[in-house]
Amino acid sequence: MSSLDHKAGFVSIIGKPNVGKSTLMNALIGQKLSITTAKAQTTRHRIFGILTGEDFQIVYSDTPGIIDPQYQLQKSMMNFVFESLQDADIIMLVVDPFDEPDDNQILDLFTRSTASKILVLNKIDLSHQEKIENRISNWSKKIEWQEIIPVSALNKFNLDKILETILKLTPVHPAYFPEGELSDKTERFFASETIREKIFLNYKKEVPYSTEVKIDEFKEEEDIIRIRAIIYVERDSQKGIIIGKGGASLKKVGTEARKDLEEFLEKKVFLETHVKVEKDWRKMDLKLKRFGY
Ligand SMILES: Nc1nc2c(ncn2[C@@H]2O[C@H](COP(=O)(O)OP(=O)(O)OP(=O)(O)O)[C@@H](O)[C@H]2O)c(=O)[nH]1
Ligand SMILES: [Mg+2]
Structure with a gap:
Protein backbone atom coordinates (compact mmCIF):
# COMPACT_ATOMS: atom_id res chain seq x y z
CA MET A 1 0.00 0.00 0.00
CA SER A 2 1.31 3.43 -0.85
CA SER A 3 0.83 6.29 1.60
CA LEU A 4 -1.08 8.02 -1.18
CA ASP A 5 -3.88 5.53 -0.69
CA HIS A 6 -4.24 5.97 3.05
CA LYS A 7 -7.32 7.87 4.20
CA ALA A 8 -7.91 9.53 7.53
CA GLY A 9 -10.47 11.95 8.83
CA PHE A 10 -12.50 13.34 11.70
CA VAL A 11 -16.17 12.47 11.88
CA SER A 12 -18.32 14.43 14.34
CA ILE A 13 -21.40 12.70 15.66
CA ILE A 14 -23.86 15.36 16.70
CA GLY A 15 -27.58 15.67 17.44
CA LYS A 16 -30.14 16.27 20.14
CA PRO A 17 -29.89 14.45 23.49
CA ASN A 18 -30.90 10.79 23.65
CA VAL A 19 -31.06 10.10 19.89
CA GLY A 20 -28.39 7.39 20.26
CA LYS A 21 -25.11 9.14 19.39
CA SER A 22 -23.03 7.26 21.95
CA THR A 23 -24.68 3.92 21.18
CA LEU A 24 -23.89 4.54 17.50
CA MET A 25 -20.24 5.42 18.09
CA ASN A 26 -19.74 2.35 20.28
CA ALA A 27 -21.29 0.15 17.58
CA LEU A 28 -19.15 1.73 14.84
CA ILE A 29 -15.89 1.15 16.69
CA GLY A 30 -16.97 -2.21 18.10
CA GLN A 31 -16.34 -1.41 21.74
CA LYS A 32 -18.28 0.17 24.57
CA LEU A 33 -16.33 3.37 25.02
CA SER A 34 -18.99 6.00 25.61
CA ILE A 35 -21.57 5.56 28.34
CA THR A 36 -25.20 5.25 27.24
CA THR A 37 -28.39 5.60 29.25
CA ALA A 38 -32.07 6.30 28.61
CA LYS A 39 -31.65 9.75 30.21
CA ALA A 40 -30.94 12.86 28.17
CA GLN A 41 -27.60 14.63 28.55
CA THR A 42 -25.65 11.55 29.51
CA THR A 43 -22.55 12.52 27.52
CA ARG A 44 -20.79 15.64 28.81
CA HIS A 45 -17.52 15.63 26.86
CA ARG A 46 -16.18 15.24 23.36
CA ILE A 47 -14.84 11.69 23.24
CA PHE A 48 -12.73 10.32 20.39
CA GLY A 49 -13.44 6.78 19.24
CA ILE A 50 -10.73 5.71 16.82
CA LEU A 51 -11.26 3.04 14.18
CA THR A 52 -8.06 2.00 12.44
CA GLY A 53 -8.10 -0.23 9.37
CA GLU A 54 -5.46 -1.46 6.96
CA ASP A 55 -5.61 1.71 4.84
CA PHE A 56 -7.80 4.11 6.80
CA GLN A 57 -8.32 5.73 10.17
CA ILE A 58 -11.64 7.25 11.21
CA VAL A 59 -11.59 9.45 14.29
CA TYR A 60 -15.17 9.67 15.51
CA SER A 61 -16.15 12.33 18.03
CA ASP A 62 -19.03 11.50 20.32
CA THR A 63 -20.47 14.76 21.65
CA PRO A 64 -23.04 15.99 24.19
CA GLY A 65 -26.61 16.36 22.93
CA ILE A 66 -27.37 19.82 21.56
CA ILE A 67 -29.54 21.89 23.87
CA ASP A 68 -30.16 25.50 24.71
CA PRO A 69 -27.74 25.84 27.66
CA GLN A 70 -29.29 26.92 30.97
CA TYR A 71 -26.29 26.84 33.26
CA GLN A 72 -22.50 26.93 33.10
CA LEU A 73 -21.93 23.17 32.75
CA GLN A 74 -24.27 23.02 29.76
CA LYS A 75 -22.43 25.96 28.16
CA SER A 76 -19.17 24.02 28.43
CA MET A 77 -20.88 20.95 27.00
CA MET A 78 -22.04 22.97 23.99
CA ASN A 79 -18.51 24.28 23.51
CA PHE A 80 -17.36 20.68 23.05
CA VAL A 81 -19.93 20.36 20.27
CA PHE A 82 -18.77 23.56 18.54
CA GLU A 83 -15.12 22.49 18.75
CA SER A 84 -15.91 19.15 17.18
CA LEU A 85 -17.77 20.86 14.34
CA GLN A 86 -14.81 23.09 13.61
CA ASP A 87 -12.34 20.34 12.82
CA ALA A 88 -14.73 17.86 11.25
CA ASP A 89 -14.12 16.46 7.78
CA ILE A 90 -17.54 14.87 7.98
CA ILE A 91 -20.49 15.79 10.15
CA MET A 92 -22.94 13.06 10.96
CA LEU A 93 -26.22 14.43 12.27
CA VAL A 94 -28.11 11.76 14.20
CA VAL A 95 -31.88 12.09 14.47
CA ASP A 96 -34.62 9.69 15.49
CA PRO A 97 -38.03 9.07 13.91
CA PHE A 98 -39.74 11.23 16.57
CA ASP A 99 -37.66 14.24 15.65
CA GLU A 100 -39.37 16.75 13.36
CA PRO A 101 -36.95 18.52 11.02
CA ASP A 102 -38.06 21.95 12.17
CA ASP A 103 -35.93 25.06 11.86
CA ASN A 104 -33.76 24.43 14.86
CA GLN A 105 -30.33 25.67 15.82
CA ILE A 106 -28.78 22.41 14.71
CA LEU A 107 -29.41 23.18 11.07
CA ASP A 108 -28.02 26.70 11.52
CA LEU A 109 -24.78 25.22 12.83
CA PHE A 110 -24.71 23.01 9.80
CA THR A 111 -25.16 25.38 6.97
CA ARG A 112 -22.12 27.33 8.17
CA SER A 113 -19.82 24.30 7.91
CA THR A 114 -17.99 23.19 4.78
CA ALA A 115 -17.67 19.58 5.97
CA SER A 116 -19.45 16.70 4.22
CA LYS A 117 -22.82 16.02 5.77
CA ILE A 118 -24.47 12.70 6.48
CA LEU A 119 -27.88 12.31 8.07
CA VAL A 120 -28.32 9.19 10.18
CA LEU A 121 -31.91 8.32 10.99
CA ASN A 122 -31.47 6.10 14.06
CA LYS A 123 -33.92 3.91 16.03
CA ILE A 124 -35.78 2.78 12.95
CA ASP A 125 -36.60 -0.41 14.88
CA LEU A 126 -39.11 1.76 16.79
CA SER A 127 -40.81 3.02 13.64
CA HIS A 128 -42.34 1.74 10.42
CA GLN A 129 -41.56 2.06 6.72
CA GLU A 130 -44.06 4.77 5.85
CA LYS A 131 -42.99 7.08 8.65
CA ILE A 132 -39.32 6.49 7.91
CA GLU A 133 -39.79 7.36 4.25
CA ASN A 134 -41.74 10.44 5.23
CA ARG A 135 -38.98 11.57 7.61
CA ILE A 136 -36.28 11.01 5.00
CA SER A 137 -38.19 13.08 2.51
CA ASN A 138 -38.66 15.91 5.04
CA TRP A 139 -35.03 15.97 6.08
CA SER A 140 -33.79 15.87 2.50
CA LYS A 141 -35.60 19.14 1.80
CA LYS A 142 -33.74 20.96 4.57
CA ILE A 143 -30.15 20.91 3.37
CA GLU A 144 -28.06 19.01 0.87
CA TRP A 145 -26.90 15.74 2.40
CA GLN A 146 -24.18 13.59 0.86
CA GLU A 147 -26.23 10.63 2.11
CA ILE A 148 -29.22 9.84 4.31
CA ILE A 149 -28.89 6.52 6.12
CA PRO A 150 -31.63 4.83 8.19
CA VAL A 151 -30.12 2.58 10.89
CA SER A 152 -30.67 0.93 14.23
CA ALA A 153 -27.55 1.42 16.35
CA LEU A 154 -29.00 -0.80 19.05
CA ASN A 155 -29.58 -3.73 16.68
CA LYS A 156 -26.45 -2.91 14.62
CA PHE A 157 -28.62 -2.66 11.51
CA ASN A 158 -27.24 -0.96 8.35
CA LEU A 159 -24.06 0.28 10.05
CA ASP A 160 -21.92 -1.06 7.16
CA LYS A 161 -23.57 1.55 4.99
CA ILE A 162 -22.30 4.29 7.32
CA LEU A 163 -18.68 3.12 7.15
CA GLU A 164 -18.90 2.69 3.40
CA THR A 165 -20.24 6.25 2.99
CA ILE A 166 -17.66 7.72 5.36
CA LEU A 167 -14.80 6.04 3.53
CA LYS A 168 -15.96 7.55 0.25
CA LEU A 169 -15.90 11.04 1.80
CA THR A 170 -12.70 10.74 3.88
CA PRO A 171 -9.66 12.64 2.51
CA VAL A 172 -6.33 11.03 1.69
CA HIS A 173 -4.23 11.63 4.77
CA PRO A 174 -1.80 9.71 7.03
CA ALA A 175 -3.14 8.30 10.31
CA TYR A 176 -3.54 10.83 13.11
CA PHE A 177 -3.09 8.32 15.94
CA PRO A 178 -0.82 5.30 16.41
CA GLU A 179 -2.31 1.91 15.62
CA GLY A 180 -4.02 0.36 18.62
CA GLU A 181 -5.02 3.69 20.13
CA LEU A 182 -8.74 3.67 20.84
CA SER A 183 -9.39 7.13 22.25
CA ASP A 184 -7.89 10.43 23.37
CA LYS A 185 -9.25 9.87 26.86
CA THR A 186 -7.44 8.08 29.70
N1 LIG B 1 -34.76 1.16 20.18
C1 LIG B 1 -33.57 1.74 20.01
N2 LIG B 1 -32.99 2.36 21.04
C2 LIG B 1 -31.78 2.94 20.85
C3 LIG B 1 -31.11 2.89 19.60
N3 LIG B 1 -29.94 3.53 19.72
C4 LIG B 1 -29.88 3.98 21.00
N4 LIG B 1 -30.98 3.62 21.70
C5 LIG B 1 -31.31 3.90 23.10
O1 LIG B 1 -31.52 5.29 23.27
C6 LIG B 1 -31.07 5.73 24.56
C7 LIG B 1 -30.08 6.86 24.41
O2 LIG B 1 -28.89 6.37 23.82
P1 LIG B 1 -27.51 7.16 23.93
O3 LIG B 1 -26.56 6.49 23.01
O4 LIG B 1 -27.10 7.34 25.35
O5 LIG B 1 -27.96 8.59 23.33
P2 LIG B 1 -27.09 9.91 23.14
O6 LIG B 1 -27.56 10.55 21.89
O7 LIG B 1 -25.64 9.60 23.25
O8 LIG B 1 -27.58 10.77 24.40
P3 LIG B 1 -26.82 12.02 25.15
O9 LIG B 1 -25.44 11.59 25.47
O10 LIG B 1 -27.66 12.22 26.36
O11 LIG B 1 -26.90 13.17 24.20
C8 LIG B 1 -30.48 4.50 25.24
O12 LIG B 1 -31.46 3.94 26.08
C9 LIG B 1 -30.17 3.57 24.06
O13 LIG B 1 -30.21 2.20 24.40
C10 LIG B 1 -31.75 2.19 18.51
O14 LIG B 1 -31.26 2.07 17.39
N5 LIG B 1 -32.98 1.64 18.78
MG1 LIG C 1 -24.22 10.26 24.57
Whole structure:
Protein backbone atom coordinates (compact mmCIF):
# COMPACT_ATOMS: atom_id res chain seq x y z
CA MET A 1 0.00 0.00 0.00
CA SER A 2 1.31 3.43 -0.85
CA SER A 3 0.83 6.29 1.60
CA LEU A 4 -1.08 8.02 -1.18
CA ASP A 5 -3.88 5.53 -0.69
CA HIS A 6 -4.24 5.97 3.05
CA LYS A 7 -7.32 7.87 4.20
CA ALA A 8 -7.91 9.53 7.53
CA GLY A 9 -10.47 11.95 8.83
CA PHE A 10 -12.50 13.34 11.70
CA VAL A 11 -16.17 12.47 11.88
CA SER A 12 -18.32 14.43 14.34
CA ILE A 13 -21.40 12.70 15.66
CA ILE A 14 -23.86 15.36 16.70
CA GLY A 15 -27.58 15.67 17.44
CA LYS A 16 -30.14 16.27 20.14
CA PRO A 17 -29.89 14.45 23.49
CA ASN A 18 -30.90 10.79 23.65
CA VAL A 19 -31.06 10.10 19.89
CA GLY A 20 -28.39 7.39 20.26
CA LYS A 21 -25.11 9.14 19.39
CA SER A 22 -23.03 7.26 21.95
CA THR A 23 -24.68 3.92 21.18
CA LEU A 24 -23.89 4.54 17.50
CA MET A 25 -20.24 5.42 18.09
CA ASN A 26 -19.74 2.35 20.28
CA ALA A 27 -21.29 0.15 17.58
CA LEU A 28 -19.15 1.73 14.84
CA ILE A 29 -15.89 1.15 16.69
CA GLY A 30 -16.97 -2.21 18.10
CA GLN A 31 -16.34 -1.41 21.74
CA LYS A 32 -18.28 0.17 24.57
CA LEU A 33 -16.33 3.37 25.02
CA SER A 34 -18.99 6.00 25.61
CA ILE A 35 -21.57 5.56 28.34
CA THR A 36 -25.20 5.25 27.24
CA THR A 37 -28.39 5.60 29.25
CA ALA A 38 -32.07 6.30 28.61
CA LYS A 39 -31.65 9.75 30.21
CA ALA A 40 -30.94 12.86 28.17
CA GLN A 41 -27.60 14.63 28.55
CA THR A 42 -25.65 11.55 29.51
CA THR A 43 -22.55 12.52 27.52
CA ARG A 44 -20.79 15.64 28.81
CA HIS A 45 -17.52 15.63 26.86
CA ARG A 46 -16.18 15.24 23.36
CA ILE A 47 -14.84 11.69 23.24
CA PHE A 48 -12.73 10.32 20.39
CA GLY A 49 -13.44 6.78 19.24
CA ILE A 50 -10.73 5.71 16.82
CA LEU A 51 -11.26 3.04 14.18
CA THR A 52 -8.06 2.00 12.44
CA GLY A 53 -8.10 -0.23 9.37
CA GLU A 54 -5.46 -1.46 6.96
CA ASP A 55 -5.61 1.71 4.84
CA PHE A 56 -7.80 4.11 6.80
CA GLN A 57 -8.32 5.73 10.17
CA ILE A 58 -11.64 7.25 11.21
CA VAL A 59 -11.59 9.45 14.29
CA TYR A 60 -15.17 9.67 15.51
CA SER A 61 -16.15 12.33 18.03
CA ASP A 62 -19.03 11.50 20.32
CA THR A 63 -20.47 14.76 21.65
CA PRO A 64 -23.04 15.99 24.19
CA GLY A 65 -26.61 16.36 22.93
CA ILE A 66 -27.37 19.82 21.56
CA ILE A 67 -29.54 21.89 23.87
CA ASP A 68 -30.16 25.50 24.71
CA PRO A 69 -27.74 25.84 27.66
CA GLN A 70 -29.29 26.92 30.97
CA TYR A 71 -26.29 26.84 33.26
CA GLN A 72 -22.50 26.93 33.10
CA LEU A 73 -21.93 23.17 32.75
CA GLN A 74 -24.27 23.02 29.76
CA LYS A 75 -22.43 25.96 28.16
CA SER A 76 -19.17 24.02 28.43
CA MET A 77 -20.88 20.95 27.00
CA MET A 78 -22.04 22.97 23.99
CA ASN A 79 -18.51 24.28 23.51
CA PHE A 80 -17.36 20.68 23.05
CA VAL A 81 -19.93 20.36 20.27
CA PHE A 82 -18.77 23.56 18.54
CA GLU A 83 -15.12 22.49 18.75
CA SER A 84 -15.91 19.15 17.18
CA LEU A 85 -17.77 20.86 14.34
CA GLN A 86 -14.81 23.09 13.61
CA ASP A 87 -12.34 20.34 12.82
CA ALA A 88 -14.73 17.86 11.25
CA ASP A 89 -14.12 16.46 7.78
CA ILE A 90 -17.54 14.87 7.98
CA ILE A 91 -20.49 15.79 10.15
CA MET A 92 -22.94 13.06 10.96
CA LEU A 93 -26.22 14.43 12.27
CA VAL A 94 -28.11 11.76 14.20
CA VAL A 95 -31.88 12.09 14.47
CA ASP A 96 -34.62 9.69 15.49
CA PRO A 97 -38.03 9.07 13.91
CA PHE A 98 -39.74 11.23 16.57
CA ASP A 99 -37.66 14.24 15.65
CA GLU A 100 -39.37 16.75 13.36
CA PRO A 101 -36.95 18.52 11.02
CA ASP A 102 -38.06 21.95 12.17
CA ASP A 103 -35.93 25.06 11.86
CA ASN A 104 -33.76 24.43 14.86
CA GLN A 105 -30.33 25.67 15.82
CA ILE A 106 -28.78 22.41 14.71
CA LEU A 107 -29.41 23.18 11.07
CA ASP A 108 -28.02 26.70 11.52
CA LEU A 109 -24.78 25.22 12.83
CA PHE A 110 -24.71 23.01 9.80
CA THR A 111 -25.16 25.38 6.97
CA ARG A 112 -22.12 27.33 8.17
CA SER A 113 -19.82 24.30 7.91
CA THR A 114 -17.99 23.19 4.78
CA ALA A 115 -17.67 19.58 5.97
CA SER A 116 -19.45 16.70 4.22
CA LYS A 117 -22.82 16.02 5.77
CA ILE A 118 -24.47 12.70 6.48
CA LEU A 119 -27.88 12.31 8.07
CA VAL A 120 -28.32 9.19 10.18
CA LEU A 121 -31.91 8.32 10.99
CA ASN A 122 -31.47 6.10 14.06
CA LYS A 123 -33.92 3.91 16.03
CA ILE A 124 -35.78 2.78 12.95
CA ASP A 125 -36.60 -0.41 14.88
CA LEU A 126 -39.11 1.76 16.79
CA SER A 127 -40.81 3.02 13.64
CA HIS A 128 -42.34 1.74 10.42
CA GLN A 129 -41.56 2.06 6.72
CA GLU A 130 -44.06 4.77 5.85
CA LYS A 131 -42.99 7.08 8.65
CA ILE A 132 -39.32 6.49 7.91
CA GLU A 133 -39.79 7.36 4.25
CA ASN A 134 -41.74 10.44 5.23
CA ARG A 135 -38.98 11.57 7.61
CA ILE A 136 -36.28 11.01 5.00
CA SER A 137 -38.19 13.08 2.51
CA ASN A 138 -38.66 15.91 5.04
CA TRP A 139 -35.03 15.97 6.08
CA SER A 140 -33.79 15.87 2.50
CA LYS A 141 -35.60 19.14 1.80
CA LYS A 142 -33.74 20.96 4.57
CA ILE A 143 -30.15 20.91 3.37
CA GLU A 144 -28.06 19.01 0.87
CA TRP A 145 -26.90 15.74 2.40
CA GLN A 146 -24.18 13.59 0.86
CA GLU A 147 -26.23 10.63 2.11
CA ILE A 148 -29.22 9.84 4.31
CA ILE A 149 -28.89 6.52 6.12
CA PRO A 150 -31.63 4.83 8.19
CA VAL A 151 -30.12 2.58 10.89
CA SER A 152 -30.67 0.93 14.23
CA ALA A 153 -27.55 1.42 16.35
CA LEU A 154 -29.00 -0.80 19.05
CA ASN A 155 -29.58 -3.73 16.68
CA LYS A 156 -26.45 -2.91 14.62
CA PHE A 157 -28.62 -2.66 11.51
CA ASN A 158 -27.24 -0.96 8.35
CA LEU A 159 -24.06 0.28 10.05
CA ASP A 160 -21.92 -1.06 7.16
CA LYS A 161 -23.57 1.55 4.99
CA ILE A 162 -22.30 4.29 7.32
CA LEU A 163 -18.68 3.12 7.15
CA GLU A 164 -18.90 2.69 3.40
CA THR A 165 -20.24 6.25 2.99
CA ILE A 166 -17.66 7.72 5.36
CA LEU A 167 -14.80 6.04 3.53
CA LYS A 168 -15.96 7.55 0.25
CA LEU A 169 -15.90 11.04 1.80
CA THR A 170 -12.70 10.74 3.88
CA PRO A 171 -9.66 12.64 2.51
CA VAL A 172 -6.33 11.03 1.69
CA HIS A 173 -4.23 11.63 4.77
CA PRO A 174 -1.80 9.71 7.03
CA ALA A 175 -3.14 8.30 10.31
CA TYR A 176 -3.54 10.83 13.11
CA PHE A 177 -3.09 8.32 15.94
CA PRO A 178 -0.82 5.30 16.41
CA GLU A 179 -2.31 1.91 15.62
CA GLY A 180 -4.02 0.36 18.62
CA GLU A 181 -5.02 3.69 20.13
CA LEU A 182 -8.74 3.67 20.84
CA SER A 183 -9.39 7.13 22.25
CA ASP A 184 -7.89 10.43 23.37
CA LYS A 185 -9.25 9.87 26.86
CA THR A 186 -7.44 8.08 29.70
CA GLU A 187 -8.39 4.96 31.64
CA ARG A 188 -9.11 7.26 34.58
CA PHE A 189 -11.65 9.13 32.47
CA PHE A 190 -13.40 5.92 31.45
CA ALA A 191 -13.41 4.75 35.07
CA SER A 192 -15.18 7.94 36.15
CA GLU A 193 -17.62 7.69 33.24
CA THR A 194 -18.50 4.10 34.13
CA ILE A 195 -19.41 5.17 37.66
CA ARG A 196 -21.40 8.10 36.30
CA GLU A 197 -23.33 5.73 34.04
CA LYS A 198 -24.36 3.63 37.03
CA ILE A 199 -25.46 6.79 38.85
CA PHE A 200 -27.59 7.79 35.85
CA LEU A 201 -29.14 4.33 35.86
CA ASN A 202 -29.78 4.09 39.61
CA TYR A 203 -31.06 7.53 40.67
CA LYS A 204 -33.97 9.70 39.60
CA LYS A 205 -34.67 13.33 38.80
CA GLU A 206 -31.96 15.89 39.45
CA VAL A 207 -29.45 13.69 41.30
CA PRO A 208 -27.56 12.31 38.26
CA TYR A 209 -27.31 15.79 36.77
CA SER A 210 -25.88 17.16 40.03
CA THR A 211 -23.24 14.44 40.14
CA GLU A 212 -19.66 14.44 38.93
CA VAL A 213 -17.09 11.70 39.47
CA LYS A 214 -13.36 12.21 39.92
CA ILE A 215 -10.75 9.48 40.17
CA ASP A 216 -8.54 10.23 43.13
CA GLU A 217 -6.26 7.26 42.71
CA PHE A 218 -5.71 4.73 39.93
CA LYS A 219 -3.01 2.27 40.86
CA GLU A 220 -2.17 -0.67 38.65
CA GLU A 221 -0.56 -3.58 40.51
CA GLU A 222 0.54 -7.00 39.32
CA ASP A 223 -2.91 -8.57 39.28
CA ILE A 224 -5.31 -5.86 40.41
CA ILE A 225 -6.14 -2.23 39.70
CA ARG A 226 -6.99 -0.15 42.76
CA ILE A 227 -9.32 2.74 42.03
CA ARG A 228 -10.50 5.38 44.50
CA ALA A 229 -13.34 7.52 43.18
CA ILE A 230 -14.92 10.63 44.66
CA ILE A 231 -18.56 11.22 43.80
CA TYR A 232 -19.38 14.93 44.03
CA VAL A 233 -22.93 16.18 44.53
CA GLU A 234 -24.27 19.71 44.94
CA ARG A 235 -26.15 19.43 48.25
CA ASP A 236 -26.10 17.53 51.55
CA SER A 237 -29.52 16.00 50.85
CA GLN A 238 -28.15 14.51 47.61
CA LYS A 239 -25.27 12.94 49.49
CA GLY A 240 -27.79 11.04 51.59
CA ILE A 241 -29.67 9.90 48.49
CA ILE A 242 -26.50 8.65 46.78
CA ILE A 243 -25.44 6.65 49.84
CA GLY A 244 -28.93 5.28 50.54
CA LYS A 245 -30.23 3.37 53.54
CA GLY A 246 -27.34 1.65 55.26
CA GLY A 247 -25.16 2.45 52.25
CA ALA A 248 -27.14 0.08 50.02
CA SER A 249 -27.52 2.38 47.00
CA LEU A 250 -23.87 3.35 46.85
CA LYS A 251 -22.88 -0.28 47.24
CA LYS A 252 -25.03 -1.25 44.25
CA VAL A 253 -23.48 1.49 42.10
CA GLY A 254 -20.01 0.38 43.17
CA THR A 255 -20.63 -3.28 42.37
CA GLU A 256 -22.13 -2.56 38.94
CA ALA A 257 -19.31 -0.16 38.05
CA ARG A 258 -16.61 -2.57 39.21
CA LYS A 259 -17.97 -5.37 37.04
CA ASP A 260 -17.96 -3.16 33.94
CA LEU A 261 -14.50 -1.83 34.73
CA GLU A 262 -13.09 -5.33 35.11
CA GLU A 263 -14.39 -6.13 31.64
CA PHE A 264 -13.14 -2.86 30.14
CA LEU A 265 -9.70 -2.95 31.76
CA GLU A 266 -9.41 -6.76 31.48
CA LYS A 267 -8.15 -7.02 35.02
CA LYS A 268 -9.43 -7.47 38.55
CA VAL A 269 -10.53 -4.15 40.05
CA PHE A 270 -10.81 -2.95 43.62
CA LEU A 271 -13.12 0.06 43.67
CA GLU A 272 -13.49 2.40 46.61
CA THR A 273 -16.10 5.19 46.47
CA HIS A 274 -16.57 8.32 48.60
CA VAL A 275 -19.27 10.96 48.40
CA LYS A 276 -18.54 14.66 48.89
CA VAL A 277 -20.54 17.86 48.57
CA GLU A 278 -19.21 20.52 46.19
CA LYS A 279 -21.85 23.21 46.46
CA ASP A 280 -23.36 24.34 43.13
CA TRP A 281 -20.40 23.04 41.10
CA ARG A 282 -22.44 23.06 37.87
CA LYS A 283 -22.78 26.83 37.96
CA MET A 284 -19.26 27.82 38.96
CA ASP A 285 -16.50 28.36 36.43
CA LEU A 286 -13.60 27.50 38.72
CA LYS A 287 -15.11 24.27 39.95
CA LEU A 288 -16.03 23.27 36.41
CA LYS A 289 -12.48 23.92 35.26
CA ARG A 290 -11.18 21.64 38.00
CA PHE A 291 -13.57 18.97 36.76
CA GLY A 292 -12.24 19.29 33.21
CA TYR A 293 -15.00 21.37 31.59
N1 LIG B 1 -34.76 1.16 20.18
C1 LIG B 1 -33.57 1.74 20.01
N2 LIG B 1 -32.99 2.36 21.04
C2 LIG B 1 -31.78 2.94 20.85
C3 LIG B 1 -31.11 2.89 19.60
N3 LIG B 1 -29.94 3.53 19.72
C4 LIG B 1 -29.88 3.98 21.00
N4 LIG B 1 -30.98 3.62 21.70
C5 LIG B 1 -31.31 3.90 23.10
O1 LIG B 1 -31.52 5.29 23.27
C6 LIG B 1 -31.07 5.73 24.56
C7 LIG B 1 -30.08 6.86 24.41
O2 LIG B 1 -28.89 6.37 23.82
P1 LIG B 1 -27.51 7.16 23.93
O3 LIG B 1 -26.56 6.49 23.01
O4 LIG B 1 -27.10 7.34 25.35
O5 LIG B 1 -27.96 8.59 23.33
P2 LIG B 1 -27.09 9.91 23.14
O6 LIG B 1 -27.56 10.55 21.89
O7 LIG B 1 -25.64 9.60 23.25
O8 LIG B 1 -27.58 10.77 24.40
P3 LIG B 1 -26.82 12.02 25.15
O9 LIG B 1 -25.44 11.59 25.47
O10 LIG B 1 -27.66 12.22 26.36
O11 LIG B 1 -26.90 13.17 24.20
C8 LIG B 1 -30.48 4.50 25.24
O12 LIG B 1 -31.46 3.94 26.08
C9 LIG B 1 -30.17 3.57 24.06
O13 LIG B 1 -30.21 2.20 24.40
C10 LIG B 1 -31.75 2.19 18.51
O14 LIG B 1 -31.26 2.07 17.39
N5 LIG B 1 -32.98 1.64 18.78
MG1 LIG C 1 -24.22 10.26 24.57
